[in-house]
Structure formats: C-alpha cells, structure tokens
Amino acid sequence: MTESPIFNELTSIVGGENASRDPETLESYAVDGVVPKIILFPGNIEQISEIMKAASQAGVSVVPAGSGTKKGMGNKPLGADVILSTKKLSRVIEHESADLVATAECGIALADLQSCLRRKNQFLPVDPPHVPGGATLGGIIAANDSGPLRLRYGTSRELMIGMKVVRADGRIFKGGSKVVKNVAGYDMPKLFVGSFGTLGIIAEATFRLYPVPESSGTYIASFESLDDAHGAVRSLIDSALVINAVEHLNPALAGTMAERLGFGSDFNRYTLAVRIMNVSRAVEDQMKAVMDITRGSGGKGFIIGAENEEAFWHEVREFPWRSSEQAGAVLKAGVLISDVPRVFLMLDEISGKYGIRARAAARAGNGIVIISIDGDGESVINSVKELREFSESAGGSLTVREASPDIKPALDAWGGMGSSLGLMKRIKTAFDPGNILNPGRLF
Amino acid sequence: MQSSTKETIERPPGWKKDFGERLTRILGRDGVIYADDELLAYDADALTGYRIKPLFVVLPGTSGEVSRVMKMCYEEDVPFVPRGAGTGLSGGALPTEEGIVISLARMNRIIEVDIPNERVVVEPGVTNLSVTNAVSSYGYYYAPDPSSQIVCTIGGNVAENSGGVHCLKYGVTANHVLGLEVVLPDGEIIETGGKTPDHPGYDIMGLMVGSEGLLGIVTRVTLRIIKKPETVKTLFASFDRIEDAGASVSGITARGVIPAGMEIMDNLCIRSVEEAVHAGYPVDAGSILLVELDGPRAEVDAQMPVVEEVLRGHNALEIRIARDAKERDLFWKGRKNAFPAMGRVSSDYYVQDGVIPRSKLAQVLGRIGELSREYGLSVGNVFHAGDGNLHPLVLYNSKNEGESEKALELAGRILGVCVEAGGSITGEHGVGNDKKRFLSLMFDENDLDTMNLMRCAFDSKGLSNPGKVFPTPRTCVEQGMKPYAGHPLHKAGLGEMY
Numbered sequence: 001m002t003e004s005p006i007f008n009e010l011t012s013i014v015g016g017e018n019a020s021r022d023p024e025t026l027e028s029y030a031v032d033g034v035v036p037k038i039i040l041f042p043g044n045i046e047q048i049s050e051i052m053k054a055a056s057q058a059g060v061s062v063v064p065a066g067s068g069t070k071k072g073m074g075n076k077p078l079g080a081d082v083i084l085s086t087k088k089l090s091r092v093i094e095h096e097s098a099d100l101v102a103t104a105e106c107g108i109a110l111a112d113l114q115s116c117l118r119r120k121n122q123f124l125p126v127d128p129p130h131v132p133g134g135a136t137l138g139g140i141i142a143a144n145d146s147g148p149l150r151l152r153y154g155t156s157r158e159l160m161i162g163m164k165v166v167r168a169d170g171r172i173f174k175g176g177s178k179v180v181k182n183v184a185g186y187d188m189p190k191l192f193v194g195s196f197g198t199l200g201i202i203a204e205a206t207f208r209l210y211p212v213p214e215s216s217g218t219y220i221a222s223f224e225s226l227d228d229a230h231g232a233v234r235s236l237i238d239s240a241l242v243i244n245a246v247e248h249l250n251p252a253l254a255g256t257m258a259e260r261l262g263f264g265s266d267f268n269r270y271t272l273a274v275r276i277m278n279v280s281r282a283v284e285d286q287m288k289a290v291m292d293i294t295r296g297s298g299g300k301g302f303i304i305g306a307e308n309e310e311a312f313w314h315e316v317r318e319f320p321w322r323s324s325e326q327a328g329a330v331l332k333a334g335v336l337i338s339d340v341p342r343v344f345l346m347l348d349e350i351s352g353k354y355g356i357r358a359r360a361a362a363r364a365g366n367g368i369v370i371i372s373i374d375g376d377g378e379s380v381i382n383s384v385k386e387l388r389e390f391s392e393s394a395g396g397s398l399t400v401r402e403a404s405p406d407i408k409p410a411l412d413a414w415g416g417m418g419s420s421l422g423l424m425k426r427i428k429t430a431f432d433p434g435n436i437l438n439p440g441r442l443f
Numbered sequence: 444m445q446s447s448t449k450e451t452i453e454r455p456p457g458w459k460k461d462f463g464e465r466l467t468r469i470l471g472r473d474g475v476i477y478a479d480d481e482l483l484a485y486d487a488d489a490l491t492g493y494r495i496k497p498l499f500v501v502l503p504g505t506s507g508e509v510s511r512v513m514k515m516c517y518e519e520d521v522p523f524v525p526r527g528a529g530t531g532l533s534g535g536a537l538p539t540e541e542g543i544v545i546s547l548a549r550m551n552r553i554i555e556v557d558i559p560n561e562r563v564v565v566e567p568g569v570t571n572l573s574v575t576n577a578v579s580s581y582g583y584y585y586a587p588d589p590s591s592q593i594v595c596t597i598g599g600n601v602a603e604n605s606g607g608v609h610c611l612k613y614g615v616t617a618n619h620v621l622g623l624e625v626v627l628p629d630g631e632i633i634e635t636g637g638k639t640p641d642h643p644g645y646d647i648m649g650l651m652v653g654s655e656g657l658l659g660i661v662t663r664v665t666l667r668i669i670k671k672p673e674t675v676k677t678l679f680a681s682f683d684r685i686e687d688a689g690a691s692v693s694g695i696t697a698r699g700v701i702p703a704g705m706e707i708m709d710n711l712c713i714r715s716v717e718e719a720v721h722a723g724y725p726v727d728a729g730s731i732l733l734v735e736l737d738g739p740r741a742e743v744d745a746q747m748p749v750v751e752e753v754l755r756g757h758n759a760l761e762i763r764i765a766r767d768a769k770e771r772d773l774f775w776k777g778r779k780n781a782f783p784a785m786g787r788v789s790s791d792y793y794v795q796d797g798v799i800p801r802s803k804l805a806q807v808l809g810r811i812g813e814l815s816r817e818y819g820l821s822v823g824n825v826f827h828a829g830d831g832n833l834h835p836l837v838l839y840n841s842k843n844e845g846e847s848e849k850a851l852e853l854a855g856r857i858l859g860v861c862v863e864a865g866g867s868i869t870g871e872h873g874v875g876n877d878k879k880r881f882l883s884l885m886f887d888e889n890d891l892d893t894m895n896l897m898r899c900a901f902d903s904k905g906l907s908n909p910g911k912v913f914p915t916p917r918t919c920v921e922q923g924m925k926p927y928a929g930h931p932l933h934k935a936g937l938g939e940m941y
Binding site: 096097098099100101121144154155157158165167171172173174175177178179180181182183184185186187188190191193194195199210211212213214234237238239240241242278279280281282284285286332334335336337338366367368394395396397399414415417418419420421422423424426427428429430431442443 | 558559560561582603604606610611614615617618627631632633634635637638639640641642643644645646647649650652653654658670671672673693696697699700701738739740741742744745746798799800801802827830831832865866867868869870871872873874878882885886887889890891892893894896897898899900901912
C-alpha cells in the first residue's frame with residue numbers, strides 16, 4: 001500500500017518539496033492514533049482540486065488540516081491516508097475596508113489576518129481559543145469555534161458571507177457573495193460552518209468585519225451564591241446595555257485565574273466578568289451601570305486594569321488547555337441561558353460523586369459552558385455521561401472538544417444529533433459518495 | 444440538470460376528484476379549496492405578472508397535517524408550493540398547474556414567549572409584526588423588519604431570508620432564527636437547531652433559511668428577540684448630487700460608525716413621495732440620505748457629530764435631526780412609501796433588488812443613469828444604502844407597444860451591473876420565478892450543480908416548489924409574463940414595502 005502509485009501521483013501534483021512521507025513527520029500528524037501515509041501542502045486551490053480528483057478516484061481518505069489546534073475534536077477517523085494541510089494557503093486576498101469586508105485563504109492564521117485588518121482599524125470579531133497557537137480561519141469555520149465575544153457579534157456562522165470550496169470530486173464551487181445582504185441561491189456557506197471537513201475543503205472565505213472599538217472595559221465581580229450571580233446575569237441581559245461578553249466562572253476556575261493574575265484571594269466564588277467595547281464615553285457610562293447592576297445582586301468587584309484586561313480574557317479562552325497532570329476532557333455544553341446555573345450545580349454534584357475537578361466558564365448570555373474536567377479515566381467518562389444526559393434532556397447538547405488518549409475511545413464526541421441525522425447523512429453522501437473526506441469524524 | 448416543473452403526468456380519469464377527497468379526509472371540508480373562483484385568490488403572490496391556477500389549495504392546521512399532505516403528494520408525484528401571506532415580490536409562491544398550494548395561514552399561533560431566554564416560538568403563519576407585539580411590553584423586539592411586516596408571515600420570512608432597513612447592524616432573518624421544525628418534501632418531520640446554541644452536526648437550519656420553499660416546509664420557528672435600544676436618533680441630509688450621498692455612506696462606516704439604518708432616495712423618488720405623504724423632504728434636492736443611529740445614549744451622542752461631519756465633508760446641503768419619535772416616523776414614512784408613491788408618477792413600474800458593495804455606489808448609480816437614458820425609461824432609485832441593497836424602480840407604461848419588454852430588459856441590465864460590481868442579483872426579495880434567469884450571472888455550472896446536489900438530498904423527486912430559483916431550459920412561464928403591476932394590498936395602502 002505504501003508504494004501505491006496514488007501517493008506518487010499526489011506528490012507530483014504539489015511537487016516533492018510540498019509533500020512529506022517521512023515517518024517522523026507522518027507520526028506527528030497522526031489523528032487519534034491514525035497515522036497518515038502522506039502530508040500534502042498545496043499552494044493553490046487548483047492543486048487542491050487535483051488532489052481531490054485523484055484521491056476520490058483512488059478512494060483514499062483525506063483529512064484537511066490547518067495548524068492542528070483542534071485535532072482532538074471529533075471521533076476517531078476511519079481513515080486518514082492523506083493530510084491536506086492548508087498551511088501554504090495563507091494570503092489575504094482582499095480587504096475592502098470601505099465595505100467592511102475581507103476575503104482570505106483559509107490556511108491563514110487568524111492572528112495574521114487580524115494584524116492585516118488592524119492596519120485599517122478593523123477586525124473579524126471572533127475570539128476562539130488557540131489563536132496564539134496558530135488557529136486558522138478554515139479550522140475555525142470548520143469547527144464553528146467561538147469565544148466570549150459571540151454575545152455581541154455572533155460566531156463565524158453569522159459573519160461569513162461567502163466561500164470557495166473544493167468538493168470531494170475536485171470541482172471548485174463558490175457559495176454566497178462578497179456583499180452582506182444576498183439571498184441568491186441557497187446559503188451554502190452555512191452548510192460548511194461546523195461541517196468538520198466532511199463535505200469539502202474550504203479554500204477561501206469572505207467575512208463581514210467590524211471597526212475596532214475605540215475603548216474596552218471589563219468589570220469582574222464575585223458573588224456569595226450562584227443564585228446571586230445568575231440574578232446579576234438576568235439583570236444585565238434584561239438591560240439596554242450593549243455588552244460584548246458576560247462570562248460566568250465557577251469558583252474552581254475563578255479562584256485559579258484570580259491567583260494567576262494577582263487579583264487576590266476573594267475569588268473562590270461564582271464570578272462574573274462583563275466586557276463592554278465602545279466609544280470611550282459609552283464604555284465609562286455602561287461600566288457604571290454594570291457596577292450598579294452587579295452590586296444590586298450583591299456582587300463585589302473591580303474594573304480590571306487595562307494592563308491585565310487582555311491577559312484575563314486570554315485565560316478565559318485558553319484555561320482548559322493549561323497542562324494537567326491527570327487524564328481529562330474539555331467539554332462544551334450548549335443549554336438555555338436559564339439552565340446555566342443547573343450545569344454549575346451538576347458540576348458540583350459530580351465533583352463530589354466522582355472526585356473530579358471541574359473548572360467551568362459559561363458564556364452566560366448565550367448558554368454555552370466550557371468545562372474542563374480532571375480526574376481518573378473512569379470518573380471523567382462517567383461525568384461526561386451524566387453531563388450529556390442532563391444537557392440533552394434540557395434540550396441542549398454536550399460535545400467533547402478534547403479528551404486524553406486513554407479515555408477518548410470510550411467517549412462519543414458529539415452526542416445525539418436528533419431527528420435531522422438522517423438528512424445530514426444524505427447530504428454527506430451527496431457531497432462525498434465515497435466517504436473519503438474526514439470519514440468517521442462526524443458520523 | 445436542474446429540476447424543473449414536471450412534465451404533465453398522465454393521470455387516470457377521476458384522479459383529481461379522488462385526490463381532492465383524500466385531501467379532504469385529512470383536512471376536513473374547510474381545509475381544502477376546490478372552487479375555481481376561490482382558487483383565483485391564490486394564483487399569484489405580490490408579483491402579479493405571473494398567474495397560475497393550482498389544482499387545489501390546502502389549509503393544514505398542524506405539522507402532522509402538513510406531513511400527511513406532503514406524503515400523499517410524494518406518493519402521487521404531485522408538486523406543491525408553500526405559501527404564507529403572498530407578499531413575496533419574486534413569484535416564489537406562484538403555483539404550478541399540476542400541483543397544489545399548501546397555505547400555512549391557519550398555523551398562526553405564538554406557541555411560546557420565553558423572555559428570560561430571549562426566545563419566541565411561533566407557527567409559520569404568524570405575522571412578522573405580531574412577534575414584536577408579543578414581546579414589546581417586556582422591552583424586546585424582533586429585529587428583521589421587511590416593510591410588509593404587518594401582513595407578511597414568519598414562514599415566508601424564513602423562506603426568503605427577509606431583510607428590512609436595519610440589516611447592516613442587526614443582520615437578516617438567518618441571524619435571528621435559532622430553530623426550525625421542518626416537514627421534508629417526502630413528509631418526514633425533523634427538527635434542526637432549537638432554543639439552545641451550537642447543536643452538533645450540519646447547519647440544516649441555516650440552509651433552510653432563504654431556500655425559497657425548495658427544501659421543505661417550515662412548521663415551527665424559534666426566534667431570537669433582542670432588547671430595544673436605549674435611544675434612537677434619525678437624521679436626514681440632502682445633497683445636490685446622489686454620488687455625494689453614496690460616498691457619505693462609505694465615509695460613515697469608514698469612521699467606525701455602524702448605523703442601524705442608512706437609506707438613499709433620488710430626486711424622482713423624493714418628489715413622488717413628497718406629493719404622496721408630505722414627509723417634509725426638500726423636493727429640489729438631488730437626493731436625500733436618512734441615517735438612523737441607535738444604542739446606548741453615550742454612544743449615539745458621540746457618533747452623531749461624526750456622522751454630521753462626514754455629511755458636511757460630502758457637501759450636504761441641509762442636515763435635519765428628528766426632534767422626537769413623531770418626526771422620526773415622518774422621516775421614515777416617506778421612505779417606506781417610496782414604492783406605492785411611484786404608482787402616482789407612472790402607470791407601471793418594475794422593482795429590482797440588486798446588491799452592490801457600498802463603495803461602488805456612486806459608480807453603479809452613474810451606470811444606471813446611462814442605461815436609463817439608453818433605454819429612454821426613467822429609473823427611480825431607492826436604496827438600503829448601508830448594506831448596498833438597491834431597489835431601482837424602472838418606470839414604464841404597459842400600454843405602449845413593447846415597453847414592458849424594454850423595462851424588463853433594462854432591469855436585467857441593471858442586475859448585470861450589480862453583479863459586475865461584485866454584488867448580487869437579490870438582497871431580500873428572493874430569486875423565485877422572476878430572477879431565475881439571472882442566477883447564472885452570479886453562479887457558474889459548478890456552483891449551481893453543488894446547490895442541486897444539496898437539493899437532491901432533501902427532495903429527490905423535485906416536488907417542493909419546483910421550477911423556482913434555478914435557471915431552466917423551460918421558458919414557457921416567462922413567455923407572456925408582465926412585470927410587476929402592483930399588489931392589491933399596496934394599492935389599497937395596507938402594506939408598505941421595500
């Protein structure tokens with residue numbers, strides 16, 4: 001198999017210098033223990049098209065990869081013969097600042113795209129984890145990854161207006177357009193957000209942008225009880241304030257973070273962080289209102305100094321990936337805004353029951369809870385099971401973002417996909433009849 | 444191969460009667476419309492130039508009934524066309540001769556108002572405005588505001604991915620729909636999305652929104668509601684040259700201000716509107732630009748002077764800020780009546796819905812002017828300038844030999860200009876039956892093939908709203924058609940539209 005002519009053919013498409021079959025390199029690209037047979041670094045969309053044509057004819061599996069920061073997401077692939085790296089597709093194709101729109105190749109690191117956009121004082125308002133680790137535009141779209149700012153701006157789903165994709169059969173198509181309002185034809189870009197590389201290779205994407213806000217402020221407050229903290233969340237949501245992020249941290253996470261950032265020892269409690277980004281005066285005015293509201297619910301806190309603000313939000317995004325001695329898992333629950341406290345209570349309960357440690361940050365205005373669990377393998381598996389049962393019975397979902405290798409095979413990454421699963425599979429079959437694109441990763 | 448209207452199927456004698464009776468067994472006597480004179484009320488949507496009488500119209504009351512009807516249709520190869528309030532402007536709800544119309548008018552309950560979670564769950568026949576009405580006492584509203592919002596339905600909004608005047612800041616329907624119950628063309632009922640965020644798997648919901656009834660029928664919709672802004676301020680500025688109004692729009696966003704709405708009208712529209720509704724617009728101005736800012740008071744207060752500075756820098760003649768809600772409504776009233784007011788100036792008009800990048804506004808306007816002169820037909824220009832959505836109104840007189848055809852051709856040329864400028868053939872009205880021949884201006888064979896791949900996963904028989912959206916070799920519907928001739932609702936002053 002290793003000397004199969006298909007790999008020579010694939011190599012000749014990109015050129016020898018853009019293909020690797022070196023055993024050590026192959027090992028480093030392994031996905032959940034599945035070692036690829038070749039890594040390809042195409043330099044343009046036409047090469048991707050040639051690769052897909054050849055791969056679909058030969059029936060070899062293809063796993064698209066950006067910088068690999070979300071390699072732990074999804075179920076173990078059924079095959080990963082070819083890793084198609086988008087690393088060399090890293091150009092900003094155009095930035096039309098007057099239209100607040102930019103198009104870029106999908107292998108570009110979000111950080112690089114942002115620094116380009118910042119030259120015109122604009123940005124793409126997505127703040128997923130792993131950006132310092134090189135998270136690429138394509139990876140963020142494919143995983144529909146997001147961060148605290150989604151409260152104000154939505155996820156890449158709301159921001160992407162067009163894309164270019166290479167299908168499994170190698171045909172290149174575009175969906176959407178370069179204007180923010182467009183209803184011509186199906187909204188194909190939406191299908192690819194969260195599709196996890198199973199329907200096609202995303203090669204380019206066009207996004208709507210926002211001006212970089214003049215000023216930013218973050219107020220952090222701790223509360224005597226979970227009820228008090230959630231009461232403050234309720235009041236904030238019900239106000240006319242324009243809030244960029246409301247993060248609700250459980251005591252275990254708030255304590256560790258406060259210690260790391262030198263905020264003092266008062267934070268081993270339920271804690272809210274509220275961020276406002278706007279013109280300076282509107283930040284000041286609204287920060288005062290945030291203080292009043294949180295005080296009304298018994299919150300005690302302070303405005304984080306400008307020198308620490310970015311560091312704080314960095315911690316909120318990245319905390320689950322801080323090294324842990326023990327086996328662990330990173331989870332994402334999606335529940336009703338009003339069910340966030342119940343998730344926190346559930347974490348307390350399973351912590352007591354299984355002796356695990358659970359740190360959690362909730363996007364309290366969205367109903368997303370990011371949970372990091374440390375403990376022995378069996379306990380983590382049981383915890384995931386209980387959390388999933390709870391989330392799904394409450395109409396939500398629980399996905400495993402990452403888990404240590406010893407327990408991952410025992411976990412289903414996605415949980416139930418509900419009554420549309422049959423249709424999803426029909427769509428997958430229509431786009432990828434040979435099941436060569438990231439097979440088994442999603443279903 | 445794109446799916447198209449089915450060839451006439453040979454039916455055994457008495458088939459129609461039998462089919463009608465089976466429908467009646469599901470829906471009851473009053474759930475099926477057979478009578479010719481009653482069917483006439485369903486032979487067109489607001490694009491009344493196209494008319495086709497369907498076999499039957501059915502009025503299901505539950506998703507179960509919708510499903511049973513669609514299963515029957517699938518078994519018998521009967522095409523079906525979903526219909527809300529019939530306010531669509533692209534012929535999307537135009538019936539097929541061999542098929543039935545499934546009206547969702549009876550499914551008009553608001554199922555749940557959940558303020559703490561900022562969600563409202565409705566049936567598809569609920570009108571757009573009644574969602575806002577259901578939550579406004581809590582300080583909330585539903586953001587997408589197509590101007591037919593007092594009559595148009597949420598189901599129709601979902602099918603068309605409707606916009607309105609606040610899309611630049613608040614997005615379109617797709618950004619406010621969180622969950623759907625859908626009856627797939629073969630009758631299977633599925634749920635996609637829901638009240639909770641980030642469901643794993645493909646975004647079926649995202650595909651459904653804007654799919655113009657080709658992928659199934661939506662029977663329940665979960666919507667996001669948002670808090671009313673603390674303050675709203677509206678101004679208008681007049682200009683000699685419409686190019687200056689256009690340049691102001693890019694100038695404002697370039698300064699980091701995202702207004703809730705920005706609207707431009709040219710002199711022809713200003714004059715006809717002023718005559719119709721007396722909004723206080725200066726009738727000698729070349730154009731006016733309406734700008735609405737909303738949000739926290741401090742933000743609006745800080746941004747208003749920036750906007751004024753930009754407008755002055757682009758040679759604004761007069762800038763007037765609405766002093767109160769009453770004056771603001773008056774400013775908007777003029778804009779919202781731009782289409783009906785055109786009816787006073789011209790016996791017929793044809794409205795387009797192209798989109799262009801904001802920065803190309805001045806250039807595209809110049810080109811539209813050239814085309815207008817070339818064809819000898821007046822074109823009134825009304826735009827959602829913030830998001831680049833143009834509604835050029837081509838004025839013509841259908842009694843003049845060949846003028847209807849000329850108007851259609853000119854309108855098509857304008858869409859070509861929009862696409863060349865990097866835009867779209869439709870921003871909110873949908874492709875429907877009207878613009879399918881222009882879809883290939885934007886999408887090549889691979890793009891269309893991919894859309895069709897997807898459609899086939901939903902509807903292998905191509906029975907759900909067939910013959911719409913995609914260009915087909917069949918042109919029989921297009922032959923003998925007439926452009927937009929005014930919807931009775933608008934003529935009666937009941938519905939405003941954009």
